Amino acid sequence: MNAPVDPRFAARVRESFGRQKAMGLIGASLLHVEPGRVEVALPFRDDLTQQKGFIHGGIIGMIADTACGYAAFSLMPADCSLVTVEYKINILAPGRGALVARGEVVKPGRTLTVTRAEVYAQDGTHVATMQQTLMMLAGRPDTIE
Amino acid sequence: MNAPVDPRFAARVRESFGRQKAMGLIGASLLHVEPGRVEVALPFRDDLTQQKGFIHGGIIGMIADTACGYAAFSLMPADCSLVTVEYKINILAPGRGALVARGEVVKPGRTLTVTRAEVYAQDGTHVATMQQTLMMLAGRPDTIE
Amino acid sequence: MNAPVDPRFAARVRESFGRQKAMGLIGASLLHVEPGRVEVALPFRDDLTQQKGFIHGGIIGMIADTACGYAAFSLMPADCSLVTVEYKINILAPGRGALVARGEVVKPGRTLTVTRAEVYAQDGTHVATMQQTLMMLAGRPDTIE
Amino acid sequence: MNAPVDPRFAARVRESFGRQKAMGLIGASLLHVEPGRVEVALPFRDDLTQQKGFIHGGIIGMIADTACGYAAFSLMPADCSLVTVEYKINILAPGRGALVARGEVVKPGRTLTVTRAEVYAQDGTHVATMQQTLMMLAGRPDTIE
Numbered sequence: 001m002n003a004p005v006d007p008r009f010a011a012r013v014r015e016s017f018g019r020q021k022a023m024g025l026i027g028a029s030l031l032h033v034e035p036g037r038v039e040v041a042l043p044f045r046d047d048l049t050q051q052k053g054f055i056h057g058g059i060i061g062m063i064a065d066t067a068c069g070y071a072a073f074s075l076m077p078a079d080c081s082l083v084t085v086e087y088k089i090n091i092l093a094p095g096r097g098a099l100v101a102r103g104e105v106v107k108p109g110r111t112l113t114v115t116r117a118e119v120y121a122q123d124g125t126h127v128a129t130m131q132q133t134l135m136m137l138a139g140r141p142d143t144i145e
Numbered sequence: 146m147n148a149p150v151d152p153r154f155a156a157r158v159r160e161s162f163g164r165q166k167a168m169g170l171i172g173a174s175l176l177h178v179e180p181g182r183v184e185v186a187l188p189f190r191d192d193l194t195q196q197k198g199f200i201h202g203g204i205i206g207m208i209a210d211t212a213c214g215y216a217a218f219s220l221m222p223a224d225c226s227l228v229t230v231e232y233k234i235n236i237l238a239p240g241r242g243a244l245v246a247r248g249e250v251v252k253p254g255r256t257l258t259v260t261r262a263e264v265y266a267q268d269g270t271h272v273a274t275m276q277q278t279l280m281m282l283a284g285r286p287d288t289i290e
Numbered sequence: 291m292n293a294p295v296d297p298r299f300a301a302r303v304r305e306s307f308g309r310q311k312a313m314g315l316i317g318a319s320l321l322h323v324e325p326g327r328v329e330v331a332l333p334f335r336d337d338l339t340q341q342k343g344f345i346h347g348g349i350i351g352m353i354a355d356t357a358c359g360y361a362a363f364s365l366m367p368a369d370c371s372l373v374t375v376e377y378k379i380n381i382l383a384p385g386r387g388a389l390v391a392r393g394e395v396v397k398p399g400r401t402l403t404v405t406r407a408e409v410y411a412q413d414g415t416h417v418a419t420m421q422q423t424l425m426m427l428a429g430r431p432d433t434i435e
Numbered sequence: 436m437n438a439p440v441d442p443r444f445a446a447r448v449r450e451s452f453g454r455q456k457a458m459g460l461i462g463a464s465l466l467h468v469e470p471g472r473v474e475v476a477l478p479f480r481d482d483l484t485q486q487k488g489f490i491h492g493g494i495i496g497m498i499a500d501t502a503c504g505y506a507a508f509s510l511m512p513a514d515c516s517l518v519t520v521e522y523k524i525n526i527l528a529p530g531r532g533a534l535v536a537r538g539e540v541v542k543p544g545r546t547l548t549v550t551r552a553e554v555y556a557q558d559g560t561h562v563a564t565m566q567q568t569l570m571m572l573a574g575r576p577d578t579i580e
Binding site: 046084085142 | 161211228
């Protein structure tokens with residue numbers, strides 16, 4: 001388990017997530033925040049689907065990307081922000097029903113942090129796995145630019 | 146340039162894209178369809194943004210994933226469907242303003258097809274680059290399961 | 291833990307690994323084989339290094355790719371072979387000294403299997419993490435083609 | 436086409452490549468160097484193969500990783516070095532015969548550079564495609580640490 005640099009990490013993560021209008025659009029919410037681990041919940045909605053009626057693979061990527069990003073953000077100092085450098089996701093099973101994305105930090109770093117997320121359906125199906133790289137922007141607060 | 150197996154490829158791509166409710170949710174549309182190349186347009190909207198006011202990286206992934214998938218689908222026979230196996234995306238610049246994702250087939254195959262997408266902003270900024278793998282499901286039509 | 295289809299899985303993995311002349315070239319050996327988990331050991335050698343004196347990132351990729359591939363192969367039937375579809379690796383720390391790559395199956399499948407590897411140095415440093423996709427070639431034995 | 440910051444870029448790339456003992460081990464050589472584009476050649480050798488007699492996928496990754504890295508290095512200042520952050524490679528066809536990896540810079544950056552490589556066989560077969568991220572270490576010369 002990782003020790004947070006900023007004792008207000010959870011409030012900072014929740015406040016930043018609240019500013020992600022894209023999460024509001026798809027109906028995603030923060031389920032759990034601890035140092036280096038964040039869970040994002042996504043209830044099933046018909047308007048999140050692709051042509052076969054499953055949750056769109058890009059939306060699965062959205063919640064995994066966000067869970068990973070906030071897992072990294074939870075370990076960072078208060079006055080910084082971060083950007084996603086890249087992510088790679090394998091879709092393991094069709095996204096049926098509500099999903100949860102569990103992001104965690106694999107390797108925290110001063111400049112780059114590497115994270116991973118697992119996405120599960122309510123019935124326990126392993127829906128996706130992601131590996132992600134983020135870059136910390138030191139001294140650039142996490143606010144609208 | 147690749148030769149399409151199905152002469153109705155463009156209608157088939159447009160009809161399938163039209164069933165992607167997630168594309169409707171984010172306001173994305175099909176801009177261009179040719180054999181092995183598909184473009185998806187995304188007008189800027191405030192409800193697509195992340196915490197800093199840029200288009201969410203996961204939404205950039207959504208349109209790139211979709212452009213790649215339909216580039217592959219355009220080369221496939223009429224009675225099949227496909228699933229995304231995995232994709233990897235590098236975010237090269239913040240997503241400001243309207244975006245276009247250009248997907249193209251790198252290597253078509255009987256089982257697996259490898260594709261790539263480039264995402265550009267209206268001012269020409271190269272916003273993202275994706276490499277993706279898809280699997281064809283032969284004899285399983287592209288309809289709600 | 292996964293159940294092997296072929297009770298001779300360990301002998302089959304060892305025999306196939308023994309035919310990988312590239313593993314002999316770099317001095318890698320099979321350390322451990324169980325169903326769905328394989329470890330590959332790489333002693334440090336000066337001729338494995340890049341320009342700064344660390345083990346070449348591509349060689350780290352080689353042992354991780356191989357550990358993942360044989361983790362998948364251990365769960366497959368006797369009369370098949372497999373090919374690497376793609377892999378993605380993050381280098382987390384310079385490769386100093388001897389390395390071990392631990393591959394494991396994330397999701398076995400009839401056609402595609404998704405795996406992961408972690409590479410560690412002797413002093414416990416987490417050197418790399420890989421996510422990989424493999425395709426099974428049913429009825430095509432694992433022999434020289 | 437990109438303009439090099441360091442007019443001695445080609446000599447610097449060749450000198451650094453010459454220090455990569457791992458390239459010597461597998462018999463790879465620098466074929467071509469221009470600003471932002473580097474080609475690495477790999478003659479076929481039996482000791483580079485995997486269990487089916489094709490060039491090992493990890494060795495294909497090695498030459499692609501190296502071609503990408505030196506494409507990035509060619510655009511950097513004289514007093515820096517760089518490290519591979521991550522790479523993702525799709526193997527498109529078995530590696531039979533001699534190979535050439537062509538690396539090029541997709542997006543140069545102060546901290547991070549994104550590159551791509553295509554690997555071809557002598558008969559023109561497209562063998563692999565890579566997307567890679569590198570980090571520049573400013574003020575840390577490219578020498579043995």
